[in-house]
Structures are given as structure tokens and as C-alpha cells.
Amino acid sequence: MRTVFEIEQVGPFVSIQDAGRNGYARYGVTKSGPMDRLAHSLTNYALGKHDSSSAIEVSLGGLTLKCIEGEITAATGGGYFSINLDGSELAPWSIFTLQEGSVLKIRSGEWGSWCYLSFLGDIQAIKWLGSRSVHQGSGLCGLPYKQGDKIIVENGKSNADTSGSFFDPKTLKPSPEVRIVQGPQDSYFKDISISKLYLTEFKLTSEYDRMGVRLNGEKLKVNRALDMPSEPVARGSIQVPGHGDPICLLADHQTTGGYPKIATIISADQDAMAQKRVGDVVTFAKTNVDDAIAVARQKHLQIDVMKEEIERNRASFIHKLWSSNLISGVISTSQD
Structure with missing residues (x-):
């Protein structure tokens, strides 16, 4: 059709x-x-x-x-x-x-x-x-x-x-906390900027589209000259240009970039990050690669549970149909 x-x-x-x-x-x-x-x-x-x-x-x-x-x-x-x-x-x-x-x-x-x-x-x-x-x-x-x-x-x-x-x-529903793995260019930042990354409440700005979103909060000052060669970037990368505002890369991100990446959002939290709105608050929580992998595996198990819920609800549609009185006024075939 x-x-x-x-x-x-x-x-x-x-x-x-x-x-x-x-x-x-x-x-x-x-x-x-x-x-x-x-x-x-x-x-x-x-x-x-x-x-x-x-x-x-x-x-x-x-x-x-x-x-x-x-x-x-x-x-x-x-x-x-x-x-x-x-x-x-x-x-x-x-x-x-x-x-x-x-x-x-x-x-x-x-x-x-x-x-x-x-x-x-x-x-x-x-x-x-x-x-x-x-x-x-x-x-x-x-x-x-x-x-x-x-x-x-x-x-x-x-x-x-x-x-x-x-x-x-x-x-x-997205929570304010988003988990990140620090690096790979965290050496470009002073210790005070690394501390600010975890202690600051950042807000999503109106500079937000499918490529990425700019965050506003404490400035994360770069400690070295921005002379690093362009290299591959990934979805969830948090780049920091010279102005000090972190930029989180999203679905349509460029494939390479020359700004230092202070951290990367773990894969299990990237969908929730994308569902945040302009003005929403985000705080970053530090994790490591092994924990990020464990969380990703746990999320896959949770997805299976979600699919089971969907299956049950779809089945209930048919059950509700068969258990309904489809002919008005008829409640029994008995002649009594």
C-alpha cells in the first residue's frame, strides 16, 4: 500500500x-x-x-x-x-x-x-x-x-x-550528571581547569544543532599553544577552543578536528546528552575506560528489558481487543 x-x-x-x-x-x-x-x-x-x-x-x-x-x-x-x-x-x-x-x-x-x-x-x-x-x-x-x-x-x-x-x-529522562573519560588531550589544560570540569554546572547554549552544542560555565583555559595537528574525533568528544567554552560533538560532527579534547562522554550517556535542551544543566562525573565498558554492557541488558516491556504492551493491545464487548448490548448468548 x-x-x-x-x-x-x-x-x-x-x-x-x-x-x-x-x-x-x-x-x-x-x-x-x-x-x-x-x-x-x-x-x-x-x-x-x-x-x-x-x-x-x-x-x-x-x-x-x-x-x-x-x-x-x-x-x-x-x-x-x-x-x-x-x-x-x-x-x-x-x-x-x-x-x-x-x-x-x-x-x-x-x-x-x-x-x-x-x-x-x-x-x-x-x-x-x-x-x-x-x-x-x-x-x-x-x-x-x-x-x-x-x-x-x-x-x-x-x-x-x-x-x-x-x-x-x-x-x-536525562539526568544532570553525564559520565566522561578524561583525555586524550587533558595535558593541554592546567590542573585548575581539570578541576573546574568536574566542579562546574555547565548550561547548554543556543549554539546547538546536530553537529554539536556549546556549553557555558567556568572557562576551561588551554595551557599550551593550539598547534596540535588535526586528528580524528568521535561522537561525544568534548573539544575546547581558545574561548574556553567546551563543545560537545553530536551526530553530525566533523570527522577531524584540531582543538584539544579534554574528555569524551561515555557511549551509554550520549543519547541522554542529546535529549537535553538549551538551558539545561549538565555536570560531569569522571570514570575510566573499564567502567565505561561495563556500563555499556549493562545498558545493553537494560535495552533487552525495555524490548520485553514493549512486547508485553503490544500483546496487551490484542488482549484488550478480545476482552472487550465489541457488540453493544450483547453480554451473553444465553436465552435465559
Whole structure:
């Protein structure tokens, strides 16, 4: 089945994202992919799709879609956003079905910066180097959506029996504390700057996009000339330019950089960092590589538990359907 949507309203940075493109950093091509990889994966999983399937990433600016052709089941997940379908409010992490004429509105809610909209079908988009992920800075592999664009989903399926909230996201709400591994260029900073890194409450500034976010707090002064050669950088790297404000690199980060990296956010905390909003506070907690690996393994086990919760909730949709009185006025087949 073919389903077509028209975009009636859209905020900045709203784009199609899958798991990203691997293996091309040596050519200057970053991986891209979702800002919150866990939420993206779980939203797809709720529909029975592969974790890395394409979905629409929605920023705080929101998205309004009108279904102008077809019928399809969809799901939303990510931050605690406001989801409105045809005037009715849905839970932030919900499965629902859109029909011709349906209007879906996604708006910022209580917390979080990114929401994911996945369809039970294949979103049509350009594929480049094995991925449909839009890269913000280059314009390669498509561009962010704009008002009036059409979204076409092929091979769509509709399953109106499967609807409702499939996951409680309260455990994913970002905490102020973010764990980091110090280095690799911590030698570029005086001891007082290293101390400030752990004792300061930093705030996310409005200099925030898919490439990274600048933090404001105590200045982390560089102790040496900024003459280091450019070298590979990773998602979660905390670079410190000459002005002393740390910059946390995110999904669309450059592949190399010449600023010293005072620390790197551990992989288990990177999704939560991406869900923070402008003005949110972050404090850094020191950890080591071995502990970061142990935390990553623990998180994988937690993801399995989350998927089990989603499975139970999906099963309950069908159970609720069969246990409902579907014919008004009929409660028994007995003639007594």
C-alpha cells in the first residue's frame, strides 16, 4: 500500500535518519544517524521493524503532517513530546493508525529535544553510501524537510488493532550528571581547569544543532599553544577552543578536528546528552575506560528489558481487543 503525507508545518533539523553510514570517516564522511539512537531503535522495534530502519527525526520545532492518500500504522518515541492525532492527545510513545484526512501534530512536551516517527512501511528517500540519513552540513543524501514537502511511504501496512502506549519513557529522562573519560588531550589544560570540569554546572547554549552544542560555565583555559595537528574525533568528544567554552560533538560532527579534547562522554550517556535542551544543566562525573565498558554492557541488558516491556504492551493491545464487548448490548448468548 502507498501512503502519502503533506507537511503542513515543520521546525528546523527535521529529517529522515536511519542507523547511519559506517566505514567512511577516513574519507571525511561522518556516520550521522539519529541524535538519540536508543529512542530511534525502540520506536522501530515497536512496529516490528529492524532497529536501524528509517524514521523521521523531529526537533523541538515540531511537525504537522496530513495524510492525503492511503492508510498506515505508525509509532512515535523519543523525548516526552506532545502527540496529537485528529484532535486527540496520545501518549508520547504510542502506536496508532493514520487514514486519509488524518492530521498528526508533534510538538515539544515536558522534556527532550528529539522525537522519532516511524511508519509500518518504507519511507522513500535518497540512499547514499548505504544510508538514507540526511547530513545537516553537507546537503548530501537529501535535505531537512520543509513545509509543503511530500512524504511517500511504500509497502505500508495498517493494523488498527494495534494501538496505544507501548513504553513508559520516564526512565530515559536525562539526568544532570553525564559520565566522561578524561583525555586524550587533558595535558593541554592546567590542573585548575581539570578541576573546574568536574566542579562546574555547565548550561547548554543556543549554539546547538546536530553537529554539536556549546556549553557555558567556568572557562576551561588551554595551557599550551593550539598547534596540535588535526586528528580524528568521535561522537561525544568534548573539544575546547581558545574561548574556553567546551563543545560537545553530536551526530553530525566533523570527522577531524584540531582543538584539544579534554574528555569524551561515555557511549551509554550520549543519547541522554542529546535529549537535553538549551538551558539545561549538565555536570560531569569522571570514570575510566573499564567502567565505561561495563556500563555499556549493562545498558545493553537494560535495552533487552525495555524490548520485553514493549512486547508485553503490544500483546496487551490484542488482549484488550478480545476482552472487550465489541457488540453493544450483547453480554451473553444465553436465552435465559
